[in-house]
Amino acid sequence: MSLSKLIKVSFNSLLKYKGRTFLMMLGIIIGIATLTVVVAMTKGAQNKIMQNVQNFGPNSVMISAGGGKAWGPADEHTTTLTLEDVTAIKESVNGIKYIAPFTMHLEQDIVYGNKYATCVIVGVTPEWADAWQWYAEKGDFISDEDVSSLSKNCVLGQTIVKELFGNQDPIGETVRINNTNFKVIGIMKKRGTSPIGMDMDSRITIPLPTAMRRLFNITHIGMLRLYLVDPNRLDEVTKSVASILRERHHITPPEEDDFRVTNSIAIAKTVQGVSQTLVILLGLLSLVALLIGGIVIANIMFISVNERRKEIGIRRAFGARARDIMNQFLVEALIITTSGGIIGTILGIAMSKGIAFVKKMPVAISWEPFAIAIVFSMLVGVLSGLQPAKRAASLDPVEAIRG
Amino acid sequence: MIELKNITKTYKKDNSLEVNVLKGVSLEIKKGEFVAIMAPSGMGKSTLMNIIGCLDKPTGGTYFLDGTEVDKLNDDELSHIRNKKIGFIFQSFNLLPVSTSLENVELPLIYSSGNVDLKHRVKSVLESVGLADRLHYRPSELSGGQQQRVAIARALVNDPAIILADEPTGNLDTTSSEEIMAIFKKLNQEGRTIVIVTHEPDIARQAKRTINMKDGKIISDVVIPQ
Numbered sequence: 068m069s070l071s072k073l074i075k076v077s078f079n080s081l082l083k084y085k086g087r088t089f090l091m092m093l094g095i096i097i098g099i100a101t102l103t104v105v106v107a108m109t110k111g112a113q114n115k116i117m118q119n120v121q122n123f124g125p126n127s128v129m130i131s132a133g134g135g136k137a138w139g140p141a142d143e144h145t146t147t148l149t150l151e152d153v154t155a156i157k158e159s160v161n162g163i164k165y166i167a168p169f170t171m172h173l174e175q176d177i178v179y180g181n182k183y184a185t186c187v188i189v190g191v192t193p194e195w196a197d198a199w200q201w202y203a204e205k206g207d208f209i210s211d212e213d214v215s216s217l218s219k220n221c222v223l224g225q226t227i228v229k230e231l232f233g234n235q236d237p238i239g240e241t242v243r244i245n246n247t248n249f250k251v252i253g254i255m256k257k258r259g260t261s262p263i264g265m266d267m268d269s270r271i272t273i274p275l276p277t278a279m280r281r282l283f284n285i286t287h288i289g290m291l292r293l294y295l296v297d298p299n300r301l302d303e304v305t306k307s308v309a310s311i312l313r314e315r316h317h318i319t320p321p322e323e324d325d326f327r328v329t330n331s332i333a334i335a336k337t338v339q340g341v342s343q344t345l346v347i348l349l350g351l352l353s354l355v356a357l358l359i360g361g362i363v364i365a366n367i368m369f370i371s372v373n374e375r376r377k378e379i380g381i382r383r384a385f386g387a388r389a390r391d392i393m394n395q396f397l398v399e400a401l402i403i404t405t406s407g408g409i410i411g412t413i414l415g416i417a418m419s420k421g422i423a424f425v426k427k428m429p430v431a432i433s434w435e436p437f438a439i440a441i442v443f444s445m446l447v448g449v450l451s452g453l454q455p456a457k458r459a460a461s462l463d464p465v466e467a468i469r470g
Numbered sequence: 471m472i473e474l475k476n477i478t479k480t481y482k483k484d485n486s487l488e489v490n491v492l493k494g495v496s497l498e499i500k501k502g503e504f505v506a507i508m509a510p511s512g513m514g515k516s517t518l519m520n521i522i523g524c525l526d527k528p529t530g531g532t533y534f535l536d537g538t539e540v541d542k543l544n545d546d547e548l549s550h551i552r553n554k555k556i557g558f559i560f561q562s563f564n565l566l567p568v569s570t571s572l573e574n575v576e577l578p579l580i581y582s583s584g585n586v587d588l589k590h591r592v593k594s595v596l597e598s599v600g601l602a603d604r605l606h607y608r609p610s611e612l613s614g615g616q617q618q619r620v621a622i623a624r625a626l627v628n629d630p631a632i633i634l635a636d637e638p639t640g641n642l643d644t645t646s647s648e649e650i651m652a653i654f655k656k657l658n659q660e661g662r663t664i665v666i667v668t669h670e671p672d673i674a675r676q677a678k679r680t681i682n683m684k685d686g687k688i689i690s691d692v693v694i695p696q
Contacts, residue, residue, distance in 0.1 A: 072580050083568040381564050384525055385624070386553020386581035388546050465526045468564060 077398040094360025095407030102353035103415025106436040111429035126298035130291040146287040147325040165294035167198035178243040184230040190278025198294040206253030213274040221249040224268040301330045361447040368455035380468025393460035400452025408444030472499040477531035493686035504658040506677035515667045557625030561637035565609040595623040615646030
């Protein structure tokens with residue numbers, strides 16, 4: 068019996084029993100649709116997070132004052148990181164292209180006219196722009212002269228520009244921060260979201276000494292960013308920075324560090340680890356759904372083999388070999404699960420798009436769920452169809468034809 | 471062409487009580503014969519039919535079909551014989567209920583490897599039994615006589631040498647029965663070997679040879695002079 072005849076016969080008999088065919092397909096459709104949505108959503112989330120990690124910068128090391136494991140800006144009141152630490156690192160660690168100490172001050176009010184906004188103030192040196200690869204889109208960035216003269220110039224992030232100025236050009240205007248007037252000299256390029264979900268465009272940069280002495284009266288810095296010559300040396304640099312700081316701060320393990328040092332690869336790994344766990348969990352869930360779908364198919368097929376005994380007998384009487392009968396039932400199961408898989412994928416993609424639209428969540432549609440769906444549903448087809456097909460083939464023709 | 475030697479058939483019931491349906495049947499049927507096997511119901515004539523048709527295997531004895539010893543063939547070879555050499559016709563028609571006349575008649579062709587023009591062959595066979603206008607009807611939309619004619623077309627579609635009919639008129643009225651028997655006579659005139667199992671003397675009388683069975687044995691074998 069040729070393959071084309073086999074497929075035709077199986078297809079025809081499925082079409083004759085549309086209701087049953089649909090019921091058998093349903094389990095697979097639900098399982099595959101779930102799988103598709105899960106993959107699309109987790110991949111979407113992962114892509115977004117990886118984009119944020121990209122925003123962090125691919126070849127940089129960040130040092131932040133204060134111990135612990137949580138990542139994020141340093142607590143302003145932690146005084147453990149100083150400019151002397153920065154000098155020591157600069158002198159003894161190789162492979163640093165740019166080094167940028169900075170302070171971060173969260174939840175600061177900025178006022179322009181009768182409008183105000185909440186922002187993050189960052190005290191920086193000119194190298195900060197190079198270390199972040201993040202420059203002024205319009206106007207100027209903080210210069211050496213701003214630093215040496217403790218100038219009251221500032222550069223605004225785009226979210227703040229939008230909130231305070233709308234469409235008006237802010238350059239040359241005066242804003243008030245902490246009861247001090249600052250002159251806007253530039254606007255930063257748009258940057259997006261940080262790995263921990265902060266809006267990086269609601270920042271205002273001012274000269275580092277201005278922040279330390281004029282505004283906040285501190286002698287410590289919050290953070291330090293290194294931009295490396297060679298991204299392959301991320302781990303090496305991260306380790307040597309840690310050991311220098313431990314030495315300078317007189318920390319001997321297992322004593323806890325009073326600083327945190329991390330790099331983009333480490334952050335990416337953490338993020339991926341979390342979403343990997345999620346993918347595995349949800350993936351298992353949809354596999355269970357598929358498994359149940361397979362069991363349903365196997366059961367309905369057993370019943371169907373019983374109901375179609377007469378048909379099997381008739382086919383045998385007119386020349387069907389035992390294996391023709393077996394192949395027919397197996398191909399029927401395969402057609403059911405494969406088309407269920409295809410329908411499920413399409414449904415899953417539609418649902419993902421719907422979720423993306425309604426819930427404003429990122430989804431990534433890719434070829435992988437489709438391939439997985441086809442492979443899995445064919446596997447389910449073979450596994451669930453095999454036993455019923457064997458039963459059908461082993462029926463005694465004389466017995467079968469009696470019905 | 472058909473040669474049965476001392477064929478026995480024993481069924482084991484659930485409580486291991488053995489039932490001897492055939493108790494040593496020897497029989498020879500030559501090419502082109504028209505044979506009626508007569509027996510009361512439940513006396514093993516269907517079993518004999520199934521054995522001749524290679525659908526069932528005897529418990530003992532030997533069966534030669536065209537010189538081949540059938541007992542020694544495997545499932546694939548038996549299926550091939552059923553497909554090419556035998557055309558079955560049943561009392562209850564045994565058509566696939568959800569399929570049209572065309573699809574039912576096409577069935578044996580699905581399992582043969584020949585490179586026949588399928589649609590054309592199926593249509594011409596259905597035309598030859600007078601059903602050219604019922605190609606797309608389902609069995610439930612046809613009369614009993616028409617259904618049996620679809621079944622005959624199905625038996626003929628692969629041009630088998632032997633037609634085996636098990637009570638072919640058992641479910642039909644007199645007119646339809648006569649139509650069916652007329653078809654058998656015509657097929658026999660064309661050279662086909664026909665074996666009919668029946669318990670109706672009127673039907674048996676129309677064959678050229680009548681074999682009477684009782685209690686699993688042949689009790690008479692009469693050639694009717696034409």
